[in-house]
Amino acid sequence: MARRAARRRRRVPAVSRRAVTVAVSAAATVVLAFGYLVADLTDVLPGPLTLRPARIPVVPDARAAIASGDVVGDVDRAAVIDQAAANALIDTLTGADGVGDDLSVAIADAEGTIVAERNIGTAREPASTLKTLTALAASATLDLSDTLDTETYLDQREGQTPTLILNGNGDMLLGAGASDPRHVNGRAGLGTLAERTAEALLQRGIDRVRLVYDDTLFGDRRSPANIERNNPGNLYYAPVSAMAVDGGRHWEDGQPEDPDQYTGYPELSTQPAAEAAATFVTRLGEYGITVEGEPSAGDVPEGLSPLTSVSGAQLSEVMAFMMRHSDNTLAEEFGRLTAIAAGYDNSPSGATQAVADIVSGLGVDTGQLTMADCSGLAPGSRLNVRTLIGVQAAALAGGSASSLIEGMSVPGLTGTAADRLDDDAAAGLLRVKTGTLDAVTAMVGNVSRTNGGVLCFAVVVNNPENAWEAARAVDAFIADLPGL
Structure with missing residues (x-):
């Protein structure tokens, strides 16, 4: 088992040195608009998707223009924020209908220095804005240019039907058919893997196998405690x-x-790997390989080399997909990959500890941080808005940490904020991550200011008097931020 664990660790992506270019001027990459929420449909709207880094279609609209240059290369970091005006915006938000008293909000400069705030010392439930912490930790730890490959191995023993092992390394966006280079979801296809595997088997004179699938990468604990409370159906x-x-x-x-583009919430599998193996059996049959019996869970024997493999999208693309979809499963997976790569326990608690420690090590204030999970879906997470501001400042500082900004939604255009643009004058100037649960309306992000410079903001409302009105108040608040 120790050797097995060591081999697993070697497969996990290493520390990144990749610098990611992210726009903070009036621009945005055109990507999929889709978001999750629990008990509130305000975050769900479709949008166009393009996540291939080499080819970005440009929409003839100012809010969708593509900018170039480093994330902070052209930003005047010394541009002063009007503190009085910032406080006035916060006063308007706190007095808005539906918001209630259980609110924390902060406005800060690009360095994370807070210039206006209310109740920043109170820890509140952040919902999906917690994903920004996970994305930051993963960006600082993993090589985001890496891919998660799905492999097949062949185990031949005299007198026995050959055993084919389907081995997963974390690609939860496999396609059922041919590999699709146009999309993130399905970049690696089980149909293509079956075709390549069948060719290799038939060359060896093998047309009948047993199938074992190796789903041991994340150990026995796959779900954070109590996440089912916010996972109905x-x-x-x-x-x-x-x-x-x-x-x-x-x-x-x-x-x-x-x-890559969908708006509904279909039921999710409780046995994703077993279902992937069943799909692979079907694909193998289409290429002349018969699988005896049912696929069974197992392990890749030591000493074998892959027969063939398929590669998924780069982790940077998967992270952007996760952020814009607010995909809870992928957020938890990024936490687990980060924990394994950083030497923490391969468990949900190991993942939250890894994320918290790495984020703290980057200089983010985590004094009141409690993480129940890495996605914000499970009940029990708490933080103050200083933490969310610190994450934005770390991302704006450049380097690999800026990767998380690639996946943030653009109000009025992409992701979970596609329907959150209150004023067209702010189009393209905001990059945000929403957070919505039954009793949470939250948003965090960064803003390109019309008079130069950039700022960060964070708003967390718990127990709003009216969730719809509270969300609209937050929308109006962020629409005025570019003018500071």
Whole structure:
């Protein structure tokens, strides 16, 4: 088992040195608009998707223009924020209908220095804004240019039917058919893996095998404690697994034509790896390979080399997909990959500890941070808005940490904030991460200021008097931030 664990660790991506270019001027990459929420549909709207880094279609609209240059290269970091005006905006937000008294908010400069705030010392439930911490820790730890490969191995023993092992290394966005270079979801296809595997088997004179699938990457503990409380009908979270097709989504009418663009909440699998193996059996049969019996869970024997493999999207693309979709399963997986790479326990608690420690090591204030999970879905997480501001400042500082900004939504255009643009004058100037639960309305992000410079903000409302009105008040608040 020790040797097995060591081999697993070697497969996990190493520390990143990749610098990521992210726009903070009036620009945004055009990507998928889709978000999750629990008990509030305000964050769900579709949008266009393009996550291939080499080719970005430009929409002829000012808010979708593509900017170049380093994330902070052209920003005047010394541009002073009007403190009186910032406080006035906060006063308007705190007095808005539906918000209530259980609110914390802060406005800060690009360095994270807070210039205006209310109740920043109070820890509150952050919902999906917690994903920004996970993204920051993963960006600082993993090589985001890496991919998660799905492999096959062949174990031949005299007098026995050859055993084919399907091994997962964490790609939960496998396609059921051919590999699709146009999309993130399905970049690696089980159909292509089956075709390559069948060719290798038939060359060896093998047309009948047993199938074992190796889903041991994340150990026995796949779900944070109590996450089921906010996962009714299994709609918002599937257990983290070494492999899955389309994130384990069960579409009643079949997968949408564009696997990267969808708006519904289909039921999610409780056994994603087993279902992926079953799909692989079907694909093998299409290429002339018969699988005896049912696939069984197992392990790749030591000493074998892969027969063949398929590669998923780069981790940077998967992270952007996770952030814009607010995908809870992928957020938990990034936490687990980070924990393994950083030498923490391979468990949900190991993941939260790794994220908290790494974020703290980057200079972010985590004094009141409690993480129940890495996604914000499980009940029990708490933080103050200083933490969220610190994460934004770390991302704006550049380097690998800026990767998380690539996945943040642009109000009025992309992601979970596609319907959150209150004023067209702010189009393209805001990058945000939303957070919504039954009793949470939250948003965090960074803003390109119309008079130069950039600022960070964070708003967390718990127990709003009216969730709809509170969300609209937050929208109006962020729309005025560019003018500071």
